[in-house]
Amino acid sequence: MSNIRITKQFTFETGHALYGYDGKCRNVHGHSYKLSVTVIGQPITDHDHVKFGMVIDFGDLKKIVKSEIVDVFDHATVFNKNTPHVELAKELKDRGHHVILVEYQPTSENMVIDFAKKIKKHLPTHINLHSLKLQETETSFAEWYASDNN
Template sequence: MAKIRLTKEFRFEMAHALWNYNGLCKNIHGHSYILQVTVIGEPCRNETDPKLGMVMDFGDLKRIVKDEIVDKMDHSIVLNRVADYKNFINVPQLFDRIHIVPYQPTCENLLVDFAERIRARLPEEVSLFSLKLHETANSFAEWYAEDNE
């Protein structure tokens, strides 16, 4: 049977700052992110399976991405662990959704992180094909499994 790709789109708001960067993005700023997640697999052929004809239930994909990415990152701030972030932790009313990550929180590095999280949760018969993360309306980064094998 043919391989089929499914794509689901997610939207969330997130702030970040790029530590030691030489441009405006060194300042805390936010984006309206659009994340497109594409998986690939063969549609189920088991006549008794309620998922007959599906590569994956869109609802299951939505649950994985919301659990791993959207619900955690929406309305949060992401900072590199080498940044001097300790004062933020002392202001919980403004910074109770802060993520300290072991990388520079660029669009590119966020995709690598997101790919690892999503891949770990997919059913065995389904593979992550690609991710596309729009940071702005006209700027985005893409991750493809075939480039990372």
């Protein structure tokens, strides 16, 4: 049987700031992120199975990514909680803003690592996460591949 890769794409708006960075991204700013999630597996061969012929239902993959990533990060501001940005985060939270404090510098590279961990936890056992592509601008993106991280 053949392994097949399927990909679902998502978009969300997130703000962040890179504490200690020597460029413009040290300032609070936002991106219209595009996340491509690719999984790999074999299509279901049981003719009586409701998902016959599918690796995974796109709707099932969407539920996982929406609940773990999109619904959490969309229209949020992300800060590294181990920096003085924690003071700004508190001020924003006190004013009713959606703020996420993470253990890492919120770069695309670190975010895509975090997203891979979150998605992998919820995939069925017969489906593997193949890759993620997190695009923060039209010309800039970070990619995570399972084959690079075994």
